[in-house]
Amino acid sequence: MVSFLASIRFAGDLPAWSVAILALLAVVGVVLLYARETRSIRAPYPYLLPALRGTAVALVVFILAGPVWHRRQVIGTLGRVVFAVDTSRSMSLTDSQSETTADNRLQRATASLLGNATEPGWLEQIQKTHAIDVIAFSNSDPVSIWSSDDEAELPTALDWAADGPATNLSRPLQSILSTINLDAATGDSSAGDSSAGDSSASDSSASDSAAGSSDDTIDSVRRAAIVLMTDGRDTDTAKRLERSPPSVAKQLAGGGTSVNTLGFGSVDEPPDVGIVEVIRPETVAAEGKLAGQVIVKQFGRQGEPVLVRIESDGESVWQKSISISNTGQQSVPFEIDVGQIVQTLRSRSPRGIHRTNEVLRLVAIVESNGPDYSADNNVSHFRVAASTRNRRLLIVDGSSRWETRYLKNLFVRDPAWQADVVLFGPGTSSPKLQRGSAPGQFPATADDMAQYDAVLLGEIDASQFTTGDRGLLSRFVAGGGGLVIIDGRFGKLRALAASEFGELMPVRYRGTGTTPMPSRLQATPAGLEQPALGLIDQTDQLDSFWRSLPAPKWSANVELSEGGEVWGETVSDRGTRTPWLATRMYGAGRVFYFASDQTWRWRYKVADRFHARFWNQLVVAAMEPPFSASDQYVSIGTDKVEYRGGESVAVRARLRDVRGNPVADATVDALVMRDGNKIATVPLSVDNPNRGTYAGQVPPLPGGEYSIRIRASGFDESALLASTPIWVTEDDHAEMQRMSLDEDALRQIASAGAGTYIHESDAERMLELLKPLSSGTVIETDTVLWQSYLWFWLIIALLTIEWWCRKRAGLV
Structure with a gap:
C-alpha cells in the first residue's frame, strides 16, 4: 500500500x-x-x-x-507511538547525592528522545517507520510538543520544564483514549499521514476491534503504543471523579493500543526532610493565639534532631526542635501569640482605610544538619486572617438550661467574641423580658439590633416575645444577620412557630411531643461538605466521627420545610430519621435550627475539644462574612484570603454616599490587580439594596499574590481606596512528599495496558519493543x-x- x-x-x-x-x-x-x-x-x-x-x-x-x-x-502501514512525558516538579530531581551537576529525570527523558552528539535519539531512529507524537503532562490537560503528522523537522530541543505542581497519570491516557487515530478498520495505507484526532477513524477502529471481523483488522489495531515516561507518583489531590490509570490503560489495550511504562528515578527513597502541610484555621482573633500543626515528613533520618520554626517578616515567632521518631510523617503542634504581629501590621496601614482583619504572612521552615536530598520542600508559605474586630453575639433564652450555661461560658470567656446574654423567665433574676440598650436587655430598636452579628435564641415564651420583637428579629436576619434557634423540652417554640416567626424556621412541627429516643447522630452528605461540621482534620473519618458523638436524650418531632436543608439528623433504634440540625437562607441571612439542646454532652472526658470548635464554626457560618477593609465610601471583602488553584473568589462590597447612606443603583466592578496592573474586571450584581451590598465571583486565577479593589459609577476611582489582598497557591508539597520511583504503580499500568514496564537503566529495550509495531516506511x-x-x-x-x-x- x-x-x-x-x-x-x-x-x-x-x-x-x-x-x-x-x-x-x-x-x-x-x-x-x-x-x-x-x-x-x-x-x-x-x-x-x-x-x-x-x-x-x-x-x-x-x-x-x-x-x-x-x-x-508512505509504503505499507505505519505504527503509531505516543511518548507521554511527565513534566511535574518531581521530574526535576537528579537522583544523585553528588554536589556536581547531574541531569535530572526530565533531562534524561529528553536525551532518550533526542539523543546526543554520538548517538541518535528514539525520534530519529523510528521517524521513517512510525507516526510519532510527543506530549507533556502533569496535573492538567496534556500539551502536544511535537508530532510527525505536522511534517515538521525533527526537533533539536523540546519546549518543556519540570514545573508541574502535581502528577495525574490518568490525564494523558484519557486524552489519548479520546483522540488517537489508528485507522484500524480500513487498513488504509495513509494511516501514517492522517491526523491523530480523526474521530471517525477512531470510532471505526473501536467497532471493528470489538467485532473482531478479520485477522487483518486485529493486526492493524495492534499498531499503536503509548510510552508513559514518569516516576510513577500519582500526586494530584484535586482529582474529582476520574478513573484510575490502570482502568484507562485496560480500555486502551482493549482498543488495540498497548500502554508501556518507562520509570525514571531510584526505587529507594533518598534521605530527606520536608514540610508536607501546615494545618491551621483560616481566621484568628487579633488578641488571641494561632494554634495549628506542621506536618513534617522524613526518610532515612531516624533519631536525628530537626528544627521546625515559623517566621513572620523574616523574624522567628515560634520554633521547636524535634527528634525524628520514625519514617514517614510527624505532626508538630504550634501556638503563636499573634497580638504583636497584628500591631506591627496595623502601623503600616494607609490613612483613611480601616481594616477589620490583618493578613498574617507566615512561613514554616524545617532545618537539619544531616543530608537533605531536596531543599524545595523545606519551606511552606501560608496566610491567616487576624480579625481586629470582635464579633458580637446575642444569647437570648427563656430559662437557664445547661446548653445555655455552657454556651454563655464559652462565648463570654472567648476574647474573640463580645457576647451579651439575656436570660429571663422561671429560675432567673428577671421574670419578664426587658427591652433596651443596657446589658441584659433585648434590643429595642433596629439600630441596637444591627450591632450584633448573630443571635442564639432558646425557648422563648410566645406571650413575652411580642410582634414587634419578632419583626425586629426577622428584619435583622433578612438584612444579613445570623440566627441559631435551639429547641427545648418545654415545647415553647411550637407556639412561637405558629406565628409569623415560623417563616424564619427551616423546619415545621408535626404531631405532638418528641421523636423516639435517638440512638445516634449522623451528619448528612450535605453536612459533611460544610466546614462548620468539620470537627476533625481527617475528612475520610468525619462520617464515623459524627456517628460516635453522644446522641441527645430527646429530639423535637419536626420535618423539613420548603427551602430548608438538613445537615445533621437523629437516628432511632428503629431506623427513624428526624432532622436534628437544619438550615435555610432568609433574605441575606442564614437560620440554623437544633431539634435538641444537648451538645453540652460532647464535653464528657474531652472538655471543650469538640464542643467549642463546633459552636465557633457554626456561629461563624451563620454570620454574614465581615468586610476586610473600608474607607469613607466602600467596604470590600472576600470569603477567604488564601485560595487553592482552581477555586473561584467570592467578592462582596458595600457602597455608601457622603452621608453614609447605602447606594444600591451603581454599576460596580471588582478590579483584580497584580503587581500594580489590572488583569481582570468582574461585574458585581446587587446583593441587598437595603444595605447597598454587591456580590460577584472572580474566576479561578493562576498562582500568585493579588489585590482586589472596587470601581463604581458615580465615584471617582481615587476616592475608592480600600482594597483586600488574596493569594492563590498551587500546593506542590504532595508532589515532593515521596521522591522515589513507584515501580509497583507503573507495573500495574503496564500490565493492565498489555504493555511492558522498563526502568530507565534498560531504556533501549523500549525501542526494540516499538520497532515491530510498524510494517511500513516513509521515503522523503x-x-x-x-x-x-x-x-x-x-x-x-x-x-x-x-x-x-x-x-x-x-x-x-
Whole structure:
C-alpha cells in the first residue's frame, strides 16, 4: 500500500512572508507601468499582459525564499507511538547525592528522545517507520510538543520544564483514549499521514476491534503504543471523579493500543526532610493565639534532631526542635501569640482605610544538619486572617438550661467574641423580658439590633416575645444577620412557630411531643461538605466521627420545610430519621435550627475539644462574612484570603454616599490587580439594596499574590481606596512528599495496558519493543525548485507568451 503527500517548503535566508510582500509590491509595480500602454488596446490584452509579466516577476522574486518541493511517500502501514512525558516538579530531581551537576529525570527523558552528539535519539531512529507524537503532562490537560503528522523537522530541543505542581497519570491516557487515530478498520495505507484526532477513524477502529471481523483488522489495531515516561507518583489531590490509570490503560489495550511504562528515578527513597502541610484555621482573633500543626515528613533520618520554626517578616515567632521518631510523617503542634504581629501590621496601614482583619504572612521552615536530598520542600508559605474586630453575639433564652450555661461560658470567656446574654423567665433574676440598650436587655430598636452579628435564641415564651420583637428579629436576619434557634423540652417554640416567626424556621412541627429516643447522630452528605461540621482534620473519618458523638436524650418531632436543608439528623433504634440540625437562607441571612439542646454532652472526658470548635464554626457560618477593609465610601471583602488553584473568589462590597447612606443603583466592578496592573474586571450584581451590598465571583486565577479593589459609577476611582489582598497557591508539597520511583504503580499500568514496564537503566529495550509495531516506511525527497530547469523554463515561457501577446496587440 502506497500513499503520497507533497508540500512546498522554503529554505531561503529571508522568511516566506517577507518575500511574499516583495513579490506583491513587484506585481503592483508591473500593473501600474503597464497601465500607460494598455489603455487603448482591445480586450483581453489590457488584463492578460500585466498578469503574464506580473507572474513572471513574482516567480523571480520568490527565488529569494528558496522554494523546495517536499515529497513524502508512505509504503505499507505505519505504527503509531505516543511518548507521554511527565513534566511535574518531581521530574526535576537528579537522583544523585553528588554536589556536581547531574541531569535530572526530565533531562534524561529528553536525551532518550533526542539523543546526543554520538548517538541518535528514539525520534530519529523510528521517524521513517512510525507516526510519532510527543506530549507533556502533569496535573492538567496534556500539551502536544511535537508530532510527525505536522511534517515538521525533527526537533533539536523540546519546549518543556519540570514545573508541574502535581502528577495525574490518568490525564494523558484519557486524552489519548479520546483522540488517537489508528485507522484500524480500513487498513488504509495513509494511516501514517492522517491526523491523530480523526474521530471517525477512531470510532471505526473501536467497532471493528470489538467485532473482531478479520485477522487483518486485529493486526492493524495492534499498531499503536503509548510510552508513559514518569516516576510513577500519582500526586494530584484535586482529582474529582476520574478513573484510575490502570482502568484507562485496560480500555486502551482493549482498543488495540498497548500502554508501556518507562520509570525514571531510584526505587529507594533518598534521605530527606520536608514540610508536607501546615494545618491551621483560616481566621484568628487579633488578641488571641494561632494554634495549628506542621506536618513534617522524613526518610532515612531516624533519631536525628530537626528544627521546625515559623517566621513572620523574616523574624522567628515560634520554633521547636524535634527528634525524628520514625519514617514517614510527624505532626508538630504550634501556638503563636499573634497580638504583636497584628500591631506591627496595623502601623503600616494607609490613612483613611480601616481594616477589620490583618493578613498574617507566615512561613514554616524545617532545618537539619544531616543530608537533605531536596531543599524545595523545606519551606511552606501560608496566610491567616487576624480579625481586629470582635464579633458580637446575642444569647437570648427563656430559662437557664445547661446548653445555655455552657454556651454563655464559652462565648463570654472567648476574647474573640463580645457576647451579651439575656436570660429571663422561671429560675432567673428577671421574670419578664426587658427591652433596651443596657446589658441584659433585648434590643429595642433596629439600630441596637444591627450591632450584633448573630443571635442564639432558646425557648422563648410566645406571650413575652411580642410582634414587634419578632419583626425586629426577622428584619435583622433578612438584612444579613445570623440566627441559631435551639429547641427545648418545654415545647415553647411550637407556639412561637405558629406565628409569623415560623417563616424564619427551616423546619415545621408535626404531631405532638418528641421523636423516639435517638440512638445516634449522623451528619448528612450535605453536612459533611460544610466546614462548620468539620470537627476533625481527617475528612475520610468525619462520617464515623459524627456517628460516635453522644446522641441527645430527646429530639423535637419536626420535618423539613420548603427551602430548608438538613445537615445533621437523629437516628432511632428503629431506623427513624428526624432532622436534628437544619438550615435555610432568609433574605441575606442564614437560620440554623437544633431539634435538641444537648451538645453540652460532647464535653464528657474531652472538655471543650469538640464542643467549642463546633459552636465557633457554626456561629461563624451563620454570620454574614465581615468586610476586610473600608474607607469613607466602600467596604470590600472576600470569603477567604488564601485560595487553592482552581477555586473561584467570592467578592462582596458595600457602597455608601457622603452621608453614609447605602447606594444600591451603581454599576460596580471588582478590579483584580497584580503587581500594580489590572488583569481582570468582574461585574458585581446587587446583593441587598437595603444595605447597598454587591456580590460577584472572580474566576479561578493562576498562582500568585493579588489585590482586589472596587470601581463604581458615580465615584471617582481615587476616592475608592480600600482594597483586600488574596493569594492563590498551587500546593506542590504532595508532589515532593515521596521522591522515589513507584515501580509497583507503573507495573500495574503496564500490565493492565498489555504493555511492558522498563526502568530507565534498560531504556533501549523500549525501542526494540516499538520497532515491530510498524510494517511500513516513509521515503522523503526534496526538489530545490528555484534551482531546477522547471522553474527557469516556466519564467521563460511566461515571458515568451507575453511577447507574442504584445505583438498580437500591436505593441511590438
